[in-house]
Amino acid sequence: MTILLLTGPPAAGKTTIAAALAARVTDPLAVIEVDTLRHMIVEPHSAPWDGEEGHRQQLLGVRNACVLAQNFDATGFHVLIVDPITEESAVRYREELVLTIVRLLPNWAQTMIRSQTRDEPLGFRERELLYEQQKQLQAVDITLDNSSLEPNIVAGRLERLLTSTPPNPPPPPQAGYHALPNPLPPPSEGAPR
Numbered sequence: 001m002t003i004l005l006l007t008g009p010p011a012a013g014k015t016t017i018a019a020a021l022a023a024r025v026t027d028p029l030a031v032i033e034v035d036t037l038r039h040m041i042v043e044p045h046s047a048p049w050d051g052e053e054g055h056r057q058q059l060l061g062v063r064n065a066c067v068l069a070q071n072f073d074a075t076g077f078h079v080l081i082v083d084p085i086t087e088e089s090a091v092r093y094r095e096e097l098v099l100t101i102v103r104l105l106p107n108w109a110q111t112m113i114r115s116q117t118r119d120e121p122l123g124f125r126e127r128e129l130l131y132e133q134q135k136q137l138q139a140v141d142i143t144l145d146n147s148s149l150e151p152n153i154v155a156g157r158l159e160r161l162l163t164s165t166p167p168n169p170p171p172p173p174q175a176g177y178h179a180l181p182n183p184l185p186p187p188s189e190g191a192p193r
Contacts, residue, residue: 090139
């Protein structure tokens with residue numbers, strides 16, 4: 001099946017567009033919110049930019065997302081990973097998965113407007129740094145400026161990517177990352193999600 005990774009700065013619309021995509025796709029789809037995986041660590045939880053421990057937890061989130069994606073892919077699901085990646089984490093993803101990285105990059109003014117509706121403890125400087133980091137990111141395959149695009153339009157573009165890309169061949173095994181044996185048969189045509 002197809003694996004997409006959706007990245008972008010805070011308030012780019014990653015979660016909103018993932019939900020819009022899930023609502024319109026009829027093929028089996030798994031959405032992996034990597035922030036949810038990282039927040040499974042409750043003590044001591046560290047943001048990716050919080051020094052060595054934050055970096056370690058960021059890479060652990062990538063590793064966990066890869067294992068989940070491999071297992072979903074092996075059982076016949078398209079996969080959408082939602083993660084604001086770095087150059088380093090992009091390399092890790094590409095070592096483990098055959099995927100397309102899509103960056104949502106609305107303009108700075110639009111992200112600031114959107115951020116006013118969010119319940120997020122990021123300050124202006126953190127938002128600015130994360131925006132610049134995503135803007136400079138080289139490890140992307142597609143960039144979408146969704147400043148003025150409705151989420152359903154962007155979701156439609158992602159849906160075409162999911163359904164028009166040939167299925168992934170299994171990635172070569174890597175030391176330290178192990179997909180579980182396939183416990184389920186692939187879903188049959190028209191099977192409910």
